[in-house]
Amino acid sequence: MNLGFGLSRRRTTTDDAGAIERAALRSDRFRIEREADWQRLETIVRALEKGRLRKVSDEDLLALPGLYRTVASSLSVARETSLDAATLAYLEALVQRAWFVVYGPRTSLWDWLRGFFTGGWSAAVRSIAPDIAVAFAVMVAGTIAGWLLVSHDPEWYFALVGKDMAGVRVPGASAKDLHGTLFGNDGQNAMSVFAAQLFSNNAQVSILSFALGFAFGVPSLLLLVQNLALLGAMLWLYHGAGLTLDFAGWIAVHGTTELYAIMLSGAAGLHIGRALAFPGQRPVLQAAAEAGQRSAVVMTGVVMMLVLAALLEGFARQLVDTTPGRFAIGGFMLALWCSYFFAFRGTRRWREANAHRSVPKGTSR
Structure with a gap:
């Protein structure tokens, strides 16, 4: 063995x-x-x-x-x-x-960022200009609708703003109390909480407006109406206390950036929905893919705008305690965004490198 x-x-x-x-x-x-x-x-x-x-x-x-x-x-x-x-x-x-x-990326992160800020972002925004016009009109309509609803029935105010967000800013509040939420140090802590809630709400609206664009853009427009109705209700409240300009200045510091970002996100969602509903001569998937690429570039910039709006909301508005100063900051930011998106055409190098993207397949330049 x-x-x-x-x-x-x-x-x-x-x-x-x-x-x-x-x-x-x-x-x-x-x-x-x-x-x-x-x-x-x-x-x-x-x-x-x-x-x-x-x-x-x-x-x-x-x-x-x-x-x-x-x-x-x-x-x-x-x-x-x-x-x-x-x-x-x-x-x-x-x-x-x-x-x-x-198959990997042909440019470094620095080169991509340089191309993004020197022509890519502004070109993507201009490419959805019709959708931006529609989004702007819807936002104005939403603001007016919110004002009219609460002016006819103040109970609508709590439906639009909510009791938790409203705090002392409720129908019937005295002008002194409302004024204290806009100026001075006494109301700054409470107002900072309200500002944080407002920013969180606007950020969610921006993301959802873009994400729900696949449903032919209808949810994107409804979200814009709902969000701006809140602003209309707040405007009605402060207008009743004779503080319309002061409230507008308080909003303008960050609002010209934040509301601009909301408008762009709604337009980006609408752009995708419009491509799905009206693809033209292209296949639906191709039209949606092309619209999605343009909208994604826009939304990349929207995220940056929201971060900047948060910084303006947290610092600039607290440091500047006068209505003219707040309007100056908000007006400057609004002029900056409008000039960048619609007057700035990007560097020549970027335009030459990306000129082929604007030429449909099967055509000659």
Whole structure:
């Protein structure tokens, strides 16, 4: 029994050694057959990673996509046949590096930001100008609707503003109490809470207005009406106390940025909905994809505008305690946004680099 067990163990050891040797031979043969393509791809990728594009021949550039697919196929085969770990690690690293060269972003984050602020954002906003006009009209209508509702029945005020957000700003409040919420240090803490609630509400409206645009833009417009009806109700309240200009100045500090952002987000959602409802000669999915790309650029800027509005709301309005000063800040921000979006046309370099995006497929420039 002991002799048999020894022979069996020696036979097993011999078989294992043979299996390892066969695996090594198979791995070596696999590497030798394909190593030339691997090395060529690695040389091209290394040169491109170091920014040495001029040192890469036209022939290698044309061969790059094919080499990438060949090496990716080699990696797939290596995984299925369980080749040695070193070969697998090498191929995985090479395929990952080659993917970023072939399919990865062509510009750095800094270059993207520079292009975004020097033409990309303003061009995207101008491309949805009809939707912005509709959103602006809807916001004005919502403000008027809120004013008219509460003027006919003050109970509507609590339906629009809510008791938690209203605080001391309720129908019947004295002019002194309302004035105290706008100026001085006594009402600043309570007003800061109200401002934070207002900002949170406006941020949610902005995001939802864009996100619900797929429903043909109808929810986006309804959200604009609802949100601006709140502003109309507040205007009615302060107007009754003779504080219309003071309240408008209080709102203007951050409102010209925040309300502008809400308008753009509603317009972005409406733009997507309009593309779905009226795709024209394009397939619906293509029209929606193109509208989504433009709207996404607009919404990237909207997020930045909301952050800036929060800073103005938290600092500028507290430091400037006069109505003319607040109007000056709000007016400056409004002029800045209008001039940037509709007067600034971007750098020549950006326009030339992106001119092809405005040309429909199948047409010539």
